[in-house]
Amino acid sequence: MMNSALGRFRLIGLIEGISYLVLLGIAMPLKYFWDYPAAVKIAGSLHGLFFVLYILALAHVTMTNKWSFMKVIGAFIASLLPFGNFVLDARLKKEQ
Template sequence: MLSDHLRHLRRCALAESVTLLLLLCVAVPLKHAAGWPWGVNVMGPLHGLAFVLYGWRLLVTATYAGWPVTLTLRLAAAAFLPLGGWLVHRYVLRARTTLLALSA
């Protein structure tokens, strides 16, 4: 069901955004200010995994729903913004009925 795909897309978008923020706002400053590279060594791969999972989930959902390429590209571009996951989450929640109608 498309509603399940949308729910998983929202979760992956939030996970990607949270890991990016933790990497940029916690791990990198600790590495440079305190000489503690362990945070980047852990958060870097976690964020990479979350980023790949978000991209995969976006492609699966867009293919399943038959979304236009422009919508898919806009949602993919959001992954490169530190708060992009929250933007995707809000967009999918607000546009859920429209997105469900788009796939029908």
């Protein structure tokens, strides 16, 4: 999976997607229901790091594989939706 730009992008996308779900599904309930704001601070910081890595990997795979503008926009939008990265990964797996 790590041998190509697309493989690295898929891996980072999965990690970023998991961090997003942890932020939304675990850290935010801990903050708002159990008054534990440190969870959002930690999970949010990690998610921010993974999101930046995702954007860098998206730029790299775009240049390497000459992706169209619409495909890049679709990959970006997928990163904003819960479970979007997992749907994108399933489609990219067929391409790889």
